[in-house]
Amino acid sequence: DAGVIQSPRHEVTEMGQEVTLRCKPISGHDYLFWYRQTMMRGLELLIYFNNNVPIDDSGMPEDRFSAKMPNASFSTLKIQPSEPRDSAVYFCASSPATGGSNEQYFGPGTRLTVT
Amino acid sequence: AQSVAQPEDQVNVAEGNPLTVKCTYSVSGNPYLFWYVQYPNRGLQFLLKYITGDNLVKGSYGFEAEFNKSQTSFHLKKPSALVSDSALYFCATLTGGGNKLTFGTGTQLKVEL
Numbered sequence: 001d002a003g004v005i006q007s008p009r010h011e012v013t014e015m016g017q018e019v020t021l022r023c024k025p026i027s028g029h030d031y032l033f034w035y036r037q038t039m040m041r042g043l044e045l046l047i048y049f050n051n052n053v054p055i056d057d058s059g060m061p062e063d064r065f066s067a068k069m070p071n072a073s074f075s076t077l078k079i080q081p082s083e084p085r086d087s088a089v090y091f092c093a094s095s096p097a098t099g100g101s102n103e104q105y106f107g108p109g110t111r112l113t114v115t
Numbered sequence: 116a117q118s119v120a121q122p123e124d125q126v127n128v129a130e131g132n133p134l135t136v137k138c139t140y141s142v143s144g145n146p147y148l149f150w151y152v153q154y155p156n157r158g159l160q161f162l163l164k165y166i167t168g169d170n171l172v173k174g175s176y177g178f179e180a181e182f183n184k185s186q187t188s189f190h191l192k193k194p195s196a197l198v199s200d201s202a203l204y205f206c207a208t209l210t211g212g213g214n215k216l217t218f219g220t221g222t223q224l225k226v227e228l
Contacts, residue, residue: 004158031214043159043205043218056215091158103149104216106158 004107006092012113018080021110024073025094033104034067034077035091049075082114117142117210119189121219128196128226136191136222138206147209148189149216150180154202165189176200196226
């Protein structure tokens with residue numbers, strides 16, 4: 001298996017632009033998680049899905065952020081409009097059907113820079 | 116609220132010496148505890164977990180962790196450190212009904228020759 005795949009690996013955009021981050025989880029995993037990592041705030045869970053359904057989005061910072069999972073093999077995290085404070089590394093992770101008691105498998109991350 | 120704390124931002128160890136990366140937890144009920152490692156420019160990788168059973172948990176790359184209920188600790192250990200162990204280490208616990216991981220702030224481990 002190729003592991004969790006994220007694209008793009010790096011994204012540089014200007015303030016106000018729309019940004020879309022993409023994730024392909026490991027086949028057969030029922031849980032998908034989106035995290036954000038910054039020096040100031042550490043690693044934060046933004047949202048997670050179970051069987052393509054959003055379960056907990058309490059970590060989504062504001063309405064500018066949205067996430068979708070249209071099928072079991074694809075998810076997007078969208079920021080519209082983007083702001084410089086959104087600059088961070090965004091990770092996607094997936095986990096087997098038993099959820100959090102099993103380990104999560106992380107993708108390589110997308111480094112987002114908003115100028 | 117369920118949480119973990121990593122009291123050290125950085126730990127420096129000489130290669131060949133034993134290493135310990137500390138983690139304490141604040142969890143109601145039975146804790147589910149994890150250690151992950153992050154190498155530069157990479158995603159996190161699972162090392163080991165404690166769910167129940169033996170207090171000494173063995174994981175990947177020769178790492179182990181000791182669950183201590185009286186001290187509410189789950190320290191990560193390795194008998195002999197390698198330079199290649201240099202990385203950022205995260206302790207985590209399950210929250211939110213058992214599906215969410217809450218991570219500590221991370222400890223940067225530096226192993227020097």
